[in-house]
Amino acid sequence: MKAADPPVAVARVPERSGSQPPAGGQRKRRKAGALLPYLLIAPAFVAIAAVFVWPLIKTILMSFQDVGRRELWTGEAAPWVGFEQFTNILGDGEFWAVVWRTVIFMVACVVATMGIGLGISMLMQRMDTWVRLLLTAALVAAWSMPLLVATSIFRWFADSDYGVLNMVLTKYLGIDAQGHNWFLDPKQGFLIIGAVVVWGAIPFVAVTLYAALTQVPRELEEAAALDGAGVAGVFRYVTWPVIKPVFQMVATLSVLWDFNIFGQIFLIRGNKPEPEYSVLGIYSFEKAFESNSFSQGAAISLITVLLLSGVAVYYLRQLLKIGEVE
Amino acid sequence: MSASTSQALRPDTERGTGPATPQVLRQDRKKNRLVYNIVGLAVFVLMAFPVYWLIISALRPNHEIRSYDQTLWPSSLTLDNFQRAIDQPNFGTAIQSSLIVCGVAVIGGMLLATIAAFAIGRFRFRGRKFFMIVLLVVQLLPPTAMLIPIYIQLNDLGGLNEYWGVIVIYLVSTLPFATWMIRGFIVNIPPELEESAMVDGCSRMGAFWRVTFPLLAPGLAAAAIFSLITAWNEYLLAYVVLQDNDKYTLNVWLMNFTTSRGIDYGALMAASTLIAIPVVAFFLLVQKYMATGLTSGAVKG
Numbered sequence: 001m002k003a004a005d006p007p008v009a010v011a012r013v014p015e016r017s018g019s020q021p022p023a024g025g026q027r028k029r030r031k032a033g034a035l036l037p038y039l040l041i042a043p044a045f046v047a048i049a050a051v052f053v054w055p056l057i058k059t060i061l062m063s064f065q066d067v068g069r070r071e072l073w074t075g076e077a078a079p080w081v082g083f084e085q086f087t088n089i090l091g092d093g094e095f096w097a098v099v100w101r102t103v104i105f106m107v108a109c110v111v112a113t114m115g116i117g118l119g120i121s122m123l124m125q126r127m128d129t130w131v132r133l134l135l136t137a138a139l140v141a142a143w144s145m146p147l148l149v150a151t152s153i154f155r156w157f158a159d160s161d162y163g164v165l166n167m168v169l170t171k172y173l174g175i176d177a178q179g180h181n182w183f184l185d186p187k188q189g190f191l192i193i194g195a196v197v198v199w200g201a202i203p204f205v206a207v208t209l210y211a212a213l214t215q216v217p218r219e220l221e222e223a224a225a226l227d228g229a230g231v232a233g234v235f236r237y238v239t240w241p242v243i244k245p246v247f248q249m250v251a252t253l254s255v256l257w258d259f260n261i262f263g264q265i266f267l268i269r270g271n272k273p274e275p276e277y278s279v280l281g282i283y284s285f286e287k288a289f290e291s292n293s294f295s296q297g298a299a300i301s302l303i304t305v306l307l308l309s310g311v312a313v314y315y316l317r318q319l320l321k322i323g324e325v326e
Numbered sequence: 327m328s329a330s331t332s333q334a335l336r337p338d339t340e341r342g343t344g345p346a347t348p349q350v351l352r353q354d355r356k357k358n359r360l361v362y363n364i365v366g367l368a369v370f371v372l373m374a375f376p377v378y379w380l381i382i383s384a385l386r387p388n389h390e391i392r393s394y395d396q397t398l399w400p401s402s403l404t405l406d407n408f409q410r411a412i413d414q415p416n417f418g419t420a421i422q423s424s425l426i427v428c429g430v431a432v433i434g435g436m437l438l439a440t441i442a443a444f445a446i447g448r449f450r451f452r453g454r455k456f457f458m459i460v461l462l463v464v465q466l467l468p469p470t471a472m473l474i475p476i477y478i479q480l481n482d483l484g485g486l487n488e489y490w491g492v493i494v495i496y497l498v499s500t501l502p503f504a505t506w507m508i509r510g511f512i513v514n515i516p517p518e519l520e521e522s523a524m525v526d527g528c529s530r531m532g533a534f535w536r537v538t539f540p541l542l543a544p545g546l547a548a549a550a551i552f553s554l555i556t557a558w559n560e561y562l563l564a565y566v567v568l569q570d571n572d573k574y575t576l577n578v579w580l581m582n583f584t585t586s587r588g589i590d591y592g593a594l595m596a597a598s599t600l601i602a603i604p605v606v607a608f609f610l611l612v613q614k615y616m617a618t619g620l621t622s623g624a625v626k627g
Contacts, residue, residue: 040445041446052498054479124366149601167396294478302471
C-alpha cells in the first residue's frame with residue numbers, strides 16, 4: 001500500500017542458492033528461478049483474465065449479436081447483427097436522456113462530495129481534539145455502513161407517512177410535509193438518492209484529504225500570512241499545491257464511482273426503479289434482465305466503459321506519476 | 327460546513343497575529359475555536375444521525391415506528407423488531423449461505439493473492455509492471471457492466487443458482503485489491519531475512535513460507551478483512567444469480583424484505599443492524615489501512 005516502498009533488492013537472490021552445483025545444474029536452477037515469478041502470478045492472472053478480461057471481450061462480442069431469452073435457454077448461437085444494437089441505442093432519445101441524467105447526477109454528487117469533504121477536512125484541522133475524535137467516529141461509522149443498509153436507512157427517512165424527514169420538516173421547520181412522497185418527482189427523489197451517495201462518500205474524502213492537509217507545513221502557512229497573503233492566497237499558494245495530487249486522485253475516483261452509480265437508486269426504489277430514475281447502469285441492467293435483451297444491455301455497458309475510459313486513463317497516469325507502480 | 331465557511335472564519339486568527347495585543351489574540355483564537363467546534367459538532371450530528379436512526383428504529387417499539395408523530399427519542403426500548411426480523415423465513419439459511427460464500431471466496435482469494443503478491447513484491451521480471459497495471463485497471467471496470475457477460479457465462483457453465491458461481495466471482499473480484507495490498511506489506515519486510523534463510527539451506531519458496539509469511543500475518547489479516555467486507559456487502563450478483571429462497575445470501579434476503587406488501591421498517595432496521603454489525607466491527611480493525619489506501623503515495627509527495 002505504501003507507495004514510498006523502497007525499491008527493494010528483488011531478483012538477485014535466486015542465483016545464490018545455486019552457487020555450489022556444477023554448471024549444468026546451475027543453469028537449470030536459474031531457468032527455474034526465472035520461471036518462478038510467472039508460476040506464482042499464473043493462478044491470479046488466469047483468474048483475473050477469466051472473470052474480468054473475458055467478460056469484457058464477451059461484452060464487445062455480445063454487442064454485435066442479438067442475445068435474447070431464447071439463446072440463453074436453448075444455448076443456440078446468437079445471430080450476428082453488426083452495428084444494429086448501437087444504431088438502435090444511439091438513435092433512441094431515451095438513451096440520451098439517460099446519459100444526460102447520469103452526467104448531471106454524477107457532477108452534482110462529485111461537487112457536493114468534494115466540497116463538503118474538503119470543508120470537513122479543513123475544519124478538522126482547526127477544531128479541538130475531542131470534537132475531532134467525535135467527528136472521526138461518526139465518519140468511520142458512516143464509512144463502514146454497507147450500501148444496502150445505508151440505502152435502507154435513507155429510504156426509511158424519506159417514507160411518506162412515517163419518515164423522520166417529513167416529521168422534522170413539519171414539526172420543526174414549519175413546512176407542511178405530512179404524507180409528502182419524495183419519489184413522485186424525480187428531482188426530489190434524486191435529492192434523497194444524492195444524499196445517500198454523498199453521505200456514504202464523504203468519510204473517505206474527508207479522511208484522505210485530512211491526511212493530506214497534515215502534510216502542509218504549518219510554518220509556511222504562517223509565513224505566507226505574515227507576508228500579507230489573505231486566506232484565499234494562503235490556500236491557493238501554500239495549501240493547495242500540497243494537497244492537489246490527493247485531491248485530484250480522490251476526485252477522479254469519485255467521478256468513476258458516481259458515474260457508475262447503481263445500488264443506491266436500485267435499492268431505494270425497491271429493486272424496480274421507474275424509468276425516470278434510469279441512469280446508465282440501471283438502464284443497461286433493465287434492458288438485459290427485465291426486457292431480456294442482453295445484447296442491448298451489453299452494448300450500453302460497453303458505451304459506458306468507453307465513456308469512462310478517458311477518466312480511468314487519467315487516474316492511472318496520476319498513479320504512475322507518483323510512483324505507485326514501482 | 328463547506329470549504330468557504332471555514333476559510334471565511336480564518337482571517338480573524340491571521341489578523342490577530344499582527345497588531346493585536348496577546349490578550350486580544352488569545353480571546354480571538356478562543357472565539358474561532360468555539361465557532362469551529364460548534365460547526366464540527368453540527369457536522370458530527372449530520373453524519374451520525376443516520377446511524378443513530380438505524381439503531382433507534384431497530385430498538386423502539388413498533389407502534390412508535392408506525393406513528394404519524396415520530397419522536398427523535400424513543401420512549402422505551404425493545405427487541406421485538408429483532409425477533410420479527412429473525413422470524414422471517416430463510417434467515418438461518420441466509421446466514422449459512424453468506425458464511426459459505428464469503429468464507430470460501432476469502433480463503434481462496436488470499437491464497438492466490440499472497441503468492442502473486444510475493445512474485446511482484448520480490449522479483450523483477452518482464453511483464454511485472456504490466457501485471458500490476460492490469461490489477462489497477464480491472465478495479466476501475468464498472469461492476470454492473472461486467473454483470474451481463476458474467477451472468478451469460480455462468481448460465482453457459484451451469485453456474486446459475488449455484489454457490490460456486492458466486493464464490494468464483496467474489497474470489498476474483500477481491501483478488502486485485504488484496505494482491506496490491508499484500509504486496510505493500512511484503513516489500514516492507516527486509517528481503518535479507520529470506521536471503522539468510524536461503525544461505526542456511528532453505529529453498530526460495532521455503533524461505534518465503536517459513537520466514538516472510540509469519541511476519542506477514544497482520545497484513546494478511548487486514549487484506550482478508552477487506553476482502554471479507556467486500557464480499558459480505560455484495561448484493562447484485564447474488565441477487566441475479568441465486569434464485570432459490572434457501573440459497574439467498576443475507577443481502578438478498580434483506581433486499582426481499584422490502585418487496586412484501588408494506589414495509590415493516592422496524593424489522594428492516596433490525597435486520598440491517600444485524601448485517602451491519604460484523605462489517606462495522608471488522609472495519610474498525612482495518613480502518614487505519616483504509617485511510618492510507620490508494621492515495622498514500624500522493625500524501626507523501
